[in-house]
Amino acid sequence: MSDMAGEKVAGVEPGRIAEVFESETARYVVKRPKSRARLEARNSGFLDNVPMLWMKDWPQPFPILVEKAQGATLVDIDGNELDDFCLGDTGSMFGHSPEPVAKAIAEQASRGLTYMLPTEDALEVGALLTEKFGPFRWQIATTASDANRFAMRIARAVTGKPRVLFFAACYHGAVDDALVRNVDGRTVERPALVGQVADLSQTSKVIEFNDLAALEAALAEGDVAAVLAEPVMTNCCMVLPDPGYHHELRRLTRKHDVLLIIDETHTISSGLGGYTRTHGLEPDMFVAGKPVAGGLPASIWGMSEAVAQRFRAYDEVRPSGFSGIGTTLSANPLQFAAMRANLSEVMTPENYAHMEKGAERLSNGLQAVIAKKELPWHVVRVGARVEFVCHPTLLRNGSESYIAHKPALERALHLALVNRGCLIAPFHNMMLVSPATSNAQIDRLIAAFDDVTSELLA
Template identity: 65%
Template sequence: MAEAHARERHGVDPARIAELRAREAERYRRTRRRTEAAIGEGAPGYFGGVPMHWMRDWPMPFPLVIERAKGATITDIDGNQLDDFCLGDTGSMFGHSPVAVSKAIRRQAKRGLTYMLPSEDTLVVGRLLEETFGLPIWQVATTATDANRFALRVARAITNRPKILVFNGCYHGAVDETFVRLRDGKPINRPGLAGEFRDYTQQTRIVEFNDLAALEHELADRDVACVITEPVLTNSSMVLPEPGFHEGLRELTRRFGTLLLIDETHTISSGLGGYTRKHGLEPDLFVLGKPIAGGVPASIWGMSAEVAARYTDYNRKKEPGYSGMGTTLSANPLQFAAMRATLEQVMTAENYAHMEKLAARLERGLAKTIARYRLPWHVVRVGARVEFICAPGPLKNGGEAEAAHAPELEAAIHVALVNRGALIAPFHNMMLASPATERPQVDRLVAAFGDIAERLAT
């Protein structure tokens, strides 16, 4: 019964998926003997054999061990070269080690890495952030998780409201109170949280993305300090906003005195200034992590002039003491050197045009393959970000996105793509085109996807 349902939903016989995955796993092992010897049983000294647990989430029999990465190509220690469309899950969205960023890192390394005081680059980056993203006032952190935490703290402080609201299926890093999901229409803590003893549903409200009626109902009590959202759901099967959704979201938050935080950490793929600038959104707070410093850990969070004024007034009146926002390495000079190089020379309109052109080519190629083999799948694109989803679409909300996942099928495809020289993101079927990506790389990925689809469908 379950197998019949899976085939009906995803269009592929489960036995065929298992056969493909087993065959591709063996092929992967044969071409990575050195890697298997190094990490097949786990790297010594690390819990679970890896320095970060999600390195075990890749679907290969054992993780790749990378020797070098440059542009849109990575090479493992067995000498296998891969066209990289994962790009550090957006962390290297503009390619590995952009020349301008590499030069800035080398220059700053001679001047000191951290000293808790501004550098000359600091004086330039503030202006560049306003020019690029629109908001006038900024702070710097080290991860998007930190930036989101700090921005939410400010929102609660200036509104004097306890609650936040998220959309089902959201992802905002490791911000505790965003780990809420809907199950059978009821809020619950996200399954799988380690060591969690708090009930986040007491302070976090949750509705489905694109559901303005539910949003209005949850904001009506006027106890929600902030709605935090990506402009497009990305850390599930990708869900686009329906026409009028963002306009309605902004109108409702303003009507009920709730602040709006837009987290662009993934949707910065949309274009220069992110989805916010491209589509004229008007957030009160704005967060961007991962690619802002070309791969150096850094994040930014911005606020409107009104929010900044309210926060200034709050600080003037509050009891003296630690704000709960900090981290010693945040806003270090290495971050500013890398951010300046990224904003001035890498995150440019010209580079985005190149990225979008290649991403559109990838989208067309994948969609043609899906149509050729009559698979009940679809393709979604947001600027330079492309995903194939092994279920019918378009998807309307996080609940549908969760149901669209086909873990075994997706894992088999991912390993098969690696064996054909293409790496995509491990957690979803996400692919990015970078300024360093070239047309032949896109065509090779489309051809590899076609070969795999043929094996699955015929």
């Protein structure tokens, strides 16, 4: 199914999509006069009037100017309340400003924000990370993008190999090496990259997720230091691993002396300990970011004791000087205060149980609407993470997600949901259930989804 004029787009007439988007745009503008006036009256000094370019990618005609957010509710400066299922695209997965985290941040703020020296909180966090995620030797960074970069440096150092293998349409933040795609079996840069001059095929390989033959062939060439993988592909349309895929991924990486790095930045919603602990994976290195400090910028990366020993041997003989690993503001005391509170008081079995129960309620409700309307769509859930996909069947790899995306339809859906008080992730159709999310909020989202799909099919 394509977006071509005259053909239905995932079961919806293109003309109707345009009509709904136009009417919902007008409705959005009417509901936000203060936001519009502020944006039009003030030259903020920011490029395109936003502090980060991604903020232009929401489907609204102009940004939502946020006044405050608490729990699973966001309020804009016009007083519109939104049930927040985006939650900062996982950054606030445990809800906005969890009380223990907010308290810890306030207390630490009076004692200093950054020292480039450890604290007692740091020692406690190291123990808590092992308790939650497994016996890795931990390091702290500010973003998961940085954590992935540093993990890749370690992998290349201890194996002596130049390339990292990625899966098509993967998401590992702003890691240059990962911004590649598979075109006729060749690794090429993604066409939308800004200012890319290095040939990424010299440092990267890309294959399709769930393709074991391609994996074996790529690793057998002998130049791959590591596989960097999300255990479930998340930032395209969610792609689940085939039964037994992770077992074979681990077997083949060990066979070819390739380190396995699991990036749990999104799949940390899978359950306590992330997908790795929930499903018994055995990576050599583990990365997570976004929600680990309750919404404060922080990330974690760790290596097994075996990899740590290999790195110590490498580190003893390398020339002295800057390693390219670490940034000045990483591992600051504010991060540790927030992480200690989040890991010990927020990231609990009870909260994960609430999140999963709510996500199951949401998934079942959305699927019931899709079935009732006989739409060629489906719903995928992994732990507290839910996504509806405007495609009839489950996807097996990232390249299939390119055809599953329906930009015009999704843009109309997102805007219409905002107008009905529900915020979901802007870059795909992802929704998260937090410990603060209520059944009433979930039921409102299901009802809004029902109403919007009825409008699109009218």
